[in-house]
Amino acid sequence: MRSSILRLHYTLFEEYGDLGWWPADGPFEVAVGAILTQNTSWNNVETAIESLKSEGALCPSRIAAMNMTELESLVRPSGFFRQKARYLKQLASHIEREYSGDITAMSSLPMERVRAELLSLRGVGPETADTIMLYALRMPSFVVDAYTVRLLRRLGICDGDSHASIKAAFEEALDRDIAKLANAHAMIVDHCKSVCRPTPRCVLCPLREMCSEAEKQEERVSD
DNA sequence: ACCCAGGCGTTCT
DNA sequence: AGAACGCATGGG
Incomplete structure (x- = not known):
């Protein structure tokens, strides 16, 4: 799962950059x-x-x-x-x-x-x-929400994995780096709100390559 | 007139 | 342990 998470993080960062989350005064x-x-x-x-x-x-x-x-x-x-x-x-x-x-x-x-x-x-x-x-508190604790699970499933990165194991995988892959973990969650939420809807439109999606690879893999399995 | 949104607690099987 | 349900407003 580690290499998939790194690739996801890299691809999202290329598209969205640093989003500066969480928006709040303190x-x-x-x-x-x-x-x-x-x-x-x-x-x-x-x-x-x-x-x-x-x-x-x-x-x-x-x-x-x-x-x-x-x-x-x-x-x-x-x-x-x-x-x-x-x-x-x-x-x-x-x-x-x-x-x-x-x-x-x-x-x-x-x-x-x-x-x-x-x-x-x-x-x-x-x-x-x-x-x-x-x-x-700026502690290296990754946030796994419904968006994260939906995206990772669609990309074939996780299947039945628990929230806890997804959380641990992100924290390890991103080296417990607070800025990376913070921005990773921000990018996933932002991406899912605008692009990766329950019924996806993948034409302009920065993850379309990963997505279609996952679909191919899915076809192989169902054969 | 639906459907959904950056979940959680309670109450069942 | 896991599924079903209530909680409530505002925007598409």
């Missing part, structure tokens, strides 16, 4: 965005983040102290607003209580410890935890 805003974007388009998340900002509410202390109804109304545009308000509240309280409101304090702890701690919070699953680690 580490805590990254974490908030990671929760708000769960199964939700980024456009809706931006609206919610803007409304939080306009209230000066984008910090752990303010969110931890805010009343639930107000928080719900601020994050409403991002959908699932009752759950997400609860999740943000819990995250903010945790950061406030354990790290005096400074989320970056977590980055000096071992990765496994940080991941387990994030996963223990309601509303923080594998993808959200890895997103916070990679883009807020």
Whole structure:
């Protein structure tokens, strides 16, 4: 899988270059965005983040102290607003209580410890935890999302492989380099949003070569 | 009038 | 362990 990942990374980088993810003002805003974007388009998340900002509410202390109804109304545009308000509240309280409101304090702890701690919070699953680690704490933890799995399957790079093994393969192939891991996920998401749709149009796709090779391989198998 | 979006938790088989 | 379902808004 290693050489396929390297080729994918190289080809995507040739097309997209450095995308400079995650778009946010600071580490805590990254974490908030990671929760708000769960199964939700980024456009809706931006609206919610803007409304939080306009209230000066984008910090752990303010969110931890805010009343639930107000928080719900601020994050409403991002959908699932009752759950997400609860999740943000819990995250903010945790950061406030354990790290005096400074989320970056977590980055000096071992990765496994940080991941387990994030996963223990309601509303923080594998993808959200890895997103916070990679883009807020700048730790080399690759983010495997639905896009990644769909793309890798289509390219025949993975088949039934678990998220965990895909994650590990990227981290090894990209040498645990934070900038590379961060940009790799960004390129995959960006690519899948615009080009590699559920029903693909491969004519101008930078990955069309890899894609057609995978299709040929598929035909051989089904013979 | 659909369909989908940068998931997660709960509740089943 | 893995599938099915609810959660909710806004844009194509």
